[in-house]
Structure formats: structure tokens, C-alpha cells
Amino acid sequence: MDKLKILMIICDGIGDRPTAELKNRTPLQYAKRDNLDRFAREGICGIMDPIGVGIRPGSDTAHLSLLGYDPNEVYTGRGPFEAAGLNVDVRPGDVAFRCNFITVDEKLKVVDRRAGRIKSGTHELAKSIDGMEIDGVKILFKEGVEHRGVLVFRGKALSPYVTDTDPHAEGVMIKKAKALAEAANITASVLNEFIARSYKILNDHEVNIKRMKVGKKPANMIVTRGAGIVPHTKNIKERYGLRGTCVTGIPLIKGICRTVGMDAVEVDGATGGVDTDMTAKVKAAVRALKTYDFVLLNIKAPDIYGHDGDAFGKVKCIEKIDKALGILKDECKETIIALTADHSTPVIVGDHSGDPVPIAIIGKGVRIDDVKNFDEISVAKGGLGRIKGLDLMPLLLDLANRSKKFGA
Amino acid sequence: MDKLKILMIICDGIGDRPTAELKNRTPLQYAKRDNLDRFAREGICGIMDPIGVGIRPGSDTAHLSLLGYDPNEVYTGRGPFEAAGLNVDVRPGDVAFRCNFITVDEKLKVVDRRAGRIKSGTHELAKSIDGMEIDGVKILFKEGVEHRGVLVFRGKALSPYVTDTDPHAEGVMIKKAKALAEAANITASVLNEFIARSYKILNDHEVNIKRMKVGKKPANMIVTRGAGIVPHTKNIKERYGLRGTCVTGIPLIKGICRTVGMDAVEVDGATGGVDTDMTAKVKAAVRALKTYDFVLLNIKAPDIYGHDGDAFGKVKCIEKIDKALGILKDECKETIIALTADHSTPVIVGDHSGDPVPIAIIGKGVRIDDVKNFDEISVAKGGLGRIKGLDLMPLLLDLANRSKKFGA
CATH class of the missing domain: 3.40.720.10 (Alkaline Phosphatase, subunit A)
Structure with missing residues (x-):
């Protein structure tokens, strides 16, 4: 047959x-x-x-x-599949997050969860925070449609069991990532460090300085949700x-x-x-x-x-x-x-x-x-x-x- | 919606x-x-x-x-559910048994598996054997309809894998509880001790002395069956x-x-x-x-x-x-x-x-x-x-x- x-x-x-x-x-x-x-x-x-x-x-x-x-068995969160959808070459063991570019004020309070509905410049912003390495974890970032993006961690002993840094609301502070299991301590601390470092880079980025000059809100912060691990x-x-x-x-x-x-x-x-x-x-x-x-x-x-x-x-x-x-x-x-x-x-x-x-x-x-x-x-x-x-x-x-x- | x-x-x-x-x-x-x-x-x-x-x-x-x-996953025997049905506040980890009040002779041979179809006095009998503590195990007993009752063990390291003490027949000896797994050794020994102690209490109980005076069979022994553990x-x-x-x-x-x-x-x-x-x-x-x-x-x-x-x-x-x-x-x-x-x-x-x-x-x-x-x-x-x-x-x-x- x-x-x-x-x-x-x-x-x-x-x-x-x-x-x-x-x-x-x-x-x-x-x-x-x-x-x-x-x-x-x-x-x-x-x-x-x-x-x-x-x-x-x-x-x-x-x-x-x-x-x-x-x-x-294979699904812990949407992050890995969103990342693969944006052509990021995710690999088994990678932990990935769905992200928004958002606007925060100097106290890290959320002003706009969509960074003024940003349409252009996110590629340059993403490039500026892509490729870091923190505590042995390699970090990839790629922009998606409009204010969206994906963040991928590659390294040993990563875990998807961390809380969202996205507060899912405006007028409130962004959240610190917390480990939901002991195995996620490294992931949470790397994530918090990434967010601190990327804020410094994004806040001073040329794209955002130009946006502010013309009265647009800067895309000066990344928040994460939907953490998941790429299954083996x-x-x-x-x-x-x-x-x-x-x-x-x-x-x-x-x-x-x-x-x-x-x-x-x-x-x-x-x-x-x-x-x-x-x-x-x-x-x-x-x-x-x-x-x-x-x-x-x-x-x-x-x-x-x-x-x-x-x-x-x-x-x-x-x-x-x-x-x-x-x-x-x-x-x-x-x-x-x-x-x-x-x-x-x-x-x-x-x-x-x-x-x-x-x-x-x-x-x-x-x-x-x-x-x-x-x-x-x-x-x-x-x-x-x-x-x-x-x-x-x-x-x-x-x-x-x-x-x-x-x-x- | x-x-x-x-x-x-x-x-x-x-x-x-x-x-x-x-x-x-x-x-x-x-x-x-x-x-x-x-x-x-x-x-x-x-x-x-x-x-x-x-x-x-x-x-x-x-x-x-x-x-x-x-x-x-949750069912090991009927005991816990019968106990809860009689309003006993069973808790996860408790081991419970279905019981009969029965009549035994002085050699512990079963004379009547329903204790002369006893209708009254079981509340007082139950009270007299309720609340013991043996080897750190708290013991609850409550009467049910007619000759029926429930027995609940509360403590650490209990197991429902013990044999019935009910011989399910008359004219034979009641049975010793045996552990069906090593983890049930404590439960079996506490159960045998409870049965020995309760026999002494029940045999001399006022309710039974009165019953014997009027020619009724005493409810002087408890037998157990349907051991089960309350699931977590x-x-x-x-x-x-x-x-x-x-x-x-x-x-x-x-x-x-x-x-x-x-x-x-x-x-x-x-x-x-x-x-x-x-x-x-x-x-x-x-x-x-x-x-x-x-x-x-x-x-x-x-x-x-x-x-x-x-x-x-x-x-x-x-x-x-x-x-x-x-x-x-x-x-x-x-x-x-x-x-x-x-x-x-x-x-x-x-x-x-x-x-x-x-x-x-x-x-x-x-x-x-x-x-x-x-x-x-x-x-x-x-x-x-x-x-x-x-x-x-x-x-x-x-x-x-x-x-x-x-x-x-």
C-alpha cells in the first residue's frame, strides 16, 4: 500500500x-x-x-x-512558541517570555503599557538589548508586531516558574520577578538584572530621545509574561x-x-x-x-x-x-x-x-x-x-x- | 457569559x-x-x-x-466515607473503619454478628470507647444505625492496609488485624490494642449488664472492616x-x-x-x-x-x-x-x-x-x-x- x-x-x-x-x-x-x-x-x-x-x-x-x-507534558507557557513564531531559533531548555515595550516614569511606574502604540524603531531598540550575557545566561531579544517582543534565556538550570514582571495595569509599579520554585531562583535573578540593565539602555536610546522630542512616549522598559520552557x-x-x-x-x-x-x-x-x-x-x-x-x-x-x-x-x-x-x-x-x-x-x-x-x-x-x-x-x-x-x-x-x- | x-x-x-x-x-x-x-x-x-x-x-x-x-487514586476503603456520613469530622490522613457491635463469648467466639439486633444504648456504648489514645494515635468512635458504627484513627504514619477483624461469620473467633504492608504495622497493633481495651470496657458496661438481665445479647465487642484512608x-x-x-x-x-x-x-x-x-x-x-x-x-x-x-x-x-x-x-x-x-x-x-x-x-x-x-x-x-x-x-x-x- x-x-x-x-x-x-x-x-x-x-x-x-x-x-x-x-x-x-x-x-x-x-x-x-x-x-x-x-x-x-x-x-x-x-x-x-x-x-x-x-x-x-x-x-x-x-x-x-x-x-x-x-x-x-510539553506546555508551560506561551513564550517559546511566540519566540519561534518570530523566527527566533529556540532550543530545548531555553526559557522564553512574551514581552511588551512599555513607558515608565523615573520611579518605574507604568505610564503606557503599549509605549504610545509604538510602530517603528522597535527593531533598533531590540538590537540594543539583544545578546547580553548575565551570570552565564545568554539573552536574546527580538521585536514583534508594534509594542510586542520576545525574550529568550539560554543556559543551564533555567526554569519557567517565575512570576510576570508585567503588572497588567497602568499607574502602578512594574513588578520584580519572583521564583515560584527554588529551581527558578537563577532565572528570576537574571530576569530582574536584565530588566534593570535594559531600562538604562532603552531610556537613553536615540530612538526614545527622538520620540520624546516629538512628544511621543518612550519605549523605555520591557515587561514580561507567559514564561515557558522549550520542551525536550x-x-x-x-x-x-x-x-x-x-x-x-x-x-x-x-x-x-x-x-x-x-x-x-x-x-x-x-x-x-x-x-x-x-x-x-x-x-x-x-x-x-x-x-x-x-x-x-x-x-x-x-x-x-x-x-x-x-x-x-x-x-x-x-x-x-x-x-x-x-x-x-x-x-x-x-x-x-x-x-x-x-x-x-x-x-x-x-x-x-x-x-x-x-x-x-x-x-x-x-x-x-x-x-x-x-x-x-x-x-x-x-x-x-x-x-x-x-x-x-x-x-x-x-x-x-x-x-x-x-x-x- | x-x-x-x-x-x-x-x-x-x-x-x-x-x-x-x-x-x-x-x-x-x-x-x-x-x-x-x-x-x-x-x-x-x-x-x-x-x-x-x-x-x-x-x-x-x-x-x-x-x-x-x-x-x-482516592479510594482505599469505605470507612472514611461512612464516618463522614455520620458527621465525624474526618481529616486527610485519618484511617477509618466500618464497625459492627457484636456479641462474643468469653473465648471471643462470635455469638451474634449484630449483637441481638441492638437498637438502643449504642450511643452510650460508643461514648465509653471514644477518645482513647494508643501509641500516639487518637481514636474516635461513633455509633451508626442499629449495630453499626465507625472507628477513626488520627495520627502519624497510619495505613489502611490492614486485614478485617470481622470474621464475617458466627461461631468462629474474631480475627487479629494483620498488616498487609510494613507501613501498616503501627495501625494493625493499635487496632488490636483498641479491640482488646474496648472489649473490657464494653463487656462490663451498664448498658450490656442491663441487656443481659433481660435476656438480650450484649454488644460487647467491636469488629472492623472496610479500612480506608482519608485522601489528601x-x-x-x-x-x-x-x-x-x-x-x-x-x-x-x-x-x-x-x-x-x-x-x-x-x-x-x-x-x-x-x-x-x-x-x-x-x-x-x-x-x-x-x-x-x-x-x-x-x-x-x-x-x-x-x-x-x-x-x-x-x-x-x-x-x-x-x-x-x-x-x-x-x-x-x-x-x-x-x-x-x-x-x-x-x-x-x-x-x-x-x-x-x-x-x-x-x-x-x-x-x-x-x-x-x-x-x-x-x-x-x-x-x-x-x-x-x-x-x-x-x-x-x-x-x-x-x-x-x-x-x-
Whole structure:
């Protein structure tokens, strides 16, 4: 039996709950779905708990789980995945933080948590505090979008169990990092020293002096949150023998994929927003399948409408996805395709929920059940039953004739 | 999204197997079910293995599991839960035993395992052996119903791994407690010493002297069984942020709920028997929801008919439950309600079985599947699929918008 390729389509946050606005249907139930229903009709369906029954996943923990990495084992915080998303070459054992450039006064009281919504100059500011070494810990800093950035510590005996220095409020003092476990003492003291040193550098930096001259707030302080350690794990090539890549506009998702050894395809028009060019992304995924064994395609927009509580927006977005997926029919004959989500983002909740997500799998040799519709209720009667996110990769590897026999 | 309250209705032992008497239907399939079917029609259904597939649960282990406490981790024996059910303030690390007052002759041979079915005087007898201290172990004793009681050891280095001193037979000697592990040596020796001392006290006790004068058997010995340790666990307030209570006529169930930090509502007419006032219990649960976030309502009667092998009795009992649940429709709009059982008690088995139990969940935002009937077979096609008892609390917390996000 030939090995098939694998395409995992993650419609971010597409699962939902019934909404009065939609006559007590979910957006999926309400939307016109030609191509989504084709997946249901021509494949095997089920529901999936991305992490566990009733567990409310983040996008990061859910994607790890769907890629076969148990977030209970590998996830301590978002920092490493944000850093990898910004193309920082994080390595196992590194501790990474999400950061903001902020504005503080001379007493270190927070004046602006976004440093006057700084748009330019952060690259120069980041460069000025990147590359320090404190107590044997090598320190990397890289700017992100607007006021955001990432901080990476590399060295021995680091721990992610330190408190945020970000006070998450204005008009208050920034916080000292505290160790939450004895093993984190070094990390906390290096972090406090880094923050003290970087304040001196940033406060006198040319970029900030210029900003102040034109009445803008200086980006003169770094605050940290979301500390996490880069796990020691086998990558997907070692675990599954797969060459993988992702198609996504979201740096965090790119970061997660990179952390498990995948590449990230850049797509013009893939913004990660509601205005994203979905057809371009689907085409990019199809192209990527020519050179990769495994492609993860994340379509972020449904999640955004869920967070906004916009039921009709989510319906229209689902109909756009439905249209964009039309080209897959003829293009992916030698591919096992899973159509699913990382979590539900119900419009009545306005945030992720622990409700299971629908899943349909099509491709050569897949058992075909009698589910006709791709919605949260219909798929629950399908041939897959109720599975967990961690089941997905083994399931797809086996359908793609790539699993190893256990025993003889 | 507003937080909702949670009502868990446990129809004890309601699950069953097909019975020839009922034309090869289960009592649930056979019974007239207006309100039970409303749960199925207006909610999401499934089947649930209280502990695991094919695992035959006790009421105690099943309730622990449904409350989110893995009995494989927290349950070593029934003693602690019986003690808590009798309002003994058991604490983590305590070892507790179920006891009988029995009658022994001068050679310590068992004459009567129920001490002549003693009905009065046990309070005074219990008092006389309560409060000892042996080798640094504080000892509590409290009488239960009729010849029953509980014994609690409090101290360092206690272990539940000791053999029963109850020989579970008459005409034989009571047994010495033996340690089943080295760590239980102290517990076994303290237990043997307690039994020797209490025999001396009980044998000469005024209550027993009076009993003998009127030809009744003395309650002159204590035997023990069901040793268990009170687990070191977070209570439901710490774990789930819930203020909880239970409505049940069964001391053991009260004890389990208390052990995880819940209160117990007293209800006139809630006997825990087949004559219980079910409407009063349902009303008490509705009242409790005004001041508590979480209410567990246990209705014991179906289990009793199952143990008795009384198919038509179980059918009638189900119809009584069906009627009693009618008031919930209008009273619980801001509540997620789960209707389920702790285990099946098939009439053809006359005991608990490992068959999964039916479950239906209704409330704001719950996905509604197309199951119309609340019986063992119909619900298996529902939107929940097959879940485990340990999944229930996370699931209900999420539907009640009380779950915490894992990741970002």
C-alpha cells in the first residue's frame, strides 16, 4: 500500500453552541455548506476533544495536542512558541517570555503599557538589548508586531516558574520577578538584572530621545509574561518520519509548528485576520503537498468572529471557507485530509469553550459512514465516535499507511 | 457569559439490561417517561462509564468519579466515607473503619454478628470507647444505625492496609488485624490494642449488664472492616470554585460529598428508601440552588428495586421519578442540569453491573441533538457519544461557563 500525504485543515474556533440569533442553530448548522458537507458525505466523521472532555483549550495547547504532543507534558507557557513564531531559533531548555515595550516614569511606574502604540524603531531598540550575557545566561531579544517582543534565556538550570514582571495595569509599579520554585531562583535573578540593565539602555536610546522630542512616549522598559520552557521532544520527522510544513498567518501557530520541526510557508494575502485570502491559503497548502508529506492549514477567521460574538459574521466566514475548500476535490487524490478545528469559540461565549469540535476525514481507503452534514451534531453520529486531539496524528498516520506495527 | 449553576441528578442504579418480564425491554424503556424524555429531547445525550468500560462500580467509587475524584487514586476503603456520613469530622490522613457491635463469648467466639439486633444504648456504648489514645494515635468512635458504627484513627504514619477483624461469620473467633504492608504495622497493633481495651470496657458496661438481665445479647465487642484512608485532595471549592451541597437520604453519599467539601441538606421525608418523598427531594434541590453553585441530588430507590430483582417495582419507581422531575422545567432556567446515574443495577443481575449509564444534559447553550427518549439505547446515539464519569465535572463546568482556559 502506497504511503499517502496528510493535510490537516484547522478551521480555528469553528465549533459553536446554538444561538438564538440563528434560530437556535450553530453557525455551522446555519451556514450553506457544499464543500464542507462533501467531507462529511465522502468520509468518516466524529467529534473530537482537542485536549480532554470539557477542557477549554488555548490555540497553542490545542495545536500541540493535534500534532500529537501532549500539552500537559510539553506546555508551560506561551513564550517559546511566540519566540519561534518570530523566527527566533529556540532550543530545548531555553526559557522564553512574551514581552511588551512599555513607558515608565523615573520611579518605574507604568505610564503606557503599549509605549504610545509604538510602530517603528522597535527593531533598533531590540538590537540594543539583544545578546547580553548575565551570570552565564545568554539573552536574546527580538521585536514583534508594534509594542510586542520576545525574550529568550539560554543556559543551564533555567526554569519557567517565575512570576510576570508585567503588572497588567497602568499607574502602578512594574513588578520584580519572583521564583515560584527554588529551581527558578537563577532565572528570576537574571530576569530582574536584565530588566534593570535594559531600562538604562532603552531610556537613553536615540530612538526614545527622538520620540520624546516629538512628544511621543518612550519605549523605555520591557515587561514580561507567559514564561515557558522549550520542551525536550522528538520532532515530527523523528516521531512520524514526516516532512511537515504549515500554512498560517498567525505567528503563534507558526511558532508551534516550528517547535516540533515543521517549516512555515509564507503566503501573500494570508493575514491571519478576517480579510485573509482563503483561496490563496488553500492553494498554498495544495502546493506545499507536492514537496511535503504533511501540511497543517490553519484558517483563523472563524475564531475571530467567535471572540467578537458575531454570529452572522461567523456564518459568512464559514461560507467563504466552504467555497475556498472547493479546489481540494481534484487536487488531493493521494492525500488523507482531516477537516476539523482546534477548539470551539461559541459566539454566545465570546471565547474558547471546552465543547468538542467536529471532524471529518476523507481520502483513499477511509471507511465512509452515513453522515451527510458537517456540523457539531450530525458528525457525532459518525464512524469515528468521540476521539481526543492526541488521537488525531496516529489516526491520520495509519490512514496514510505510515503507521508502525506494534507487535507481530 | 454569565456563570450558570449546576444540578447533577443521580438516579441511583437506574441503568439496566433487557428483562424477559418486560418483553425484553429495560425498565427505562418500558416505563412511561414524559419528563425524562424532555431531558433527552431538549438536551444532549450520551452514555457514560462511571469508572471505566466494564468496571462494576460501588455507589461510593462511582460518586467520587462523578464528582471528578479518581477512585483509583482516592479510594482505599469505605470507612472514611461512612464516618463522614455520620458527621465525624474526618481529616486527610485519618484511617477509618466500618464497625459492627457484636456479641462474643468469653473465648471471643462470635455469638451474634449484630449483637441481638441492638437498637438502643449504642450511643452510650460508643461514648465509653471514644477518645482513647494508643501509641500516639487518637481514636474516635461513633455509633451508626442499629449495630453499626465507625472507628477513626488520627495520627502519624497510619495505613489502611490492614486485614478485617470481622470474621464475617458466627461461631468462629474474631480475627487479629494483620498488616498487609510494613507501613501498616503501627495501625494493625493499635487496632488490636483498641479491640482488646474496648472489649473490657464494653463487656462490663451498664448498658450490656442491663441487656443481659433481660435476656438480650450484649454488644460487647467491636469488629472492623472496610479500612480506608482519608485522601489528601483539594475540595471542590479549591478545584472548581464551587459551593456545593447534596440532597440524599443515604449517609454514605453524604459522607462522600462532605469528604470533597460539600454540605448536605436535610430533607423531611428523604429516607433513602423506596418510600422516599421524591418531590420533596427535588424541591429541596431547587431551593438549594438558590444559595449553592452546585447541587448533587441522589435518588436511591431504583437501585433498591434492582438489588431486589423487582422489574415492575423499578418501572413504577422510574415513573415516580419522572413525575417528580416535572417541576424542574420552570425552576432551573439558569442551571445546567445533568440527568444520569452512578451505575446500572440490572434486575436480572440483582447487583451493580459495569454497563454504562444513560446521560442527558440540558441548559442554556447546550448543543441539542436529535435523541427523543431517555433510555439506555436511544441516548447512545446522542451528541455526547460515550464519556467517562471523570469527564462529567469538567464537562458541566465548561457548559456552566466556569472552566479555566489551558493555554492562550
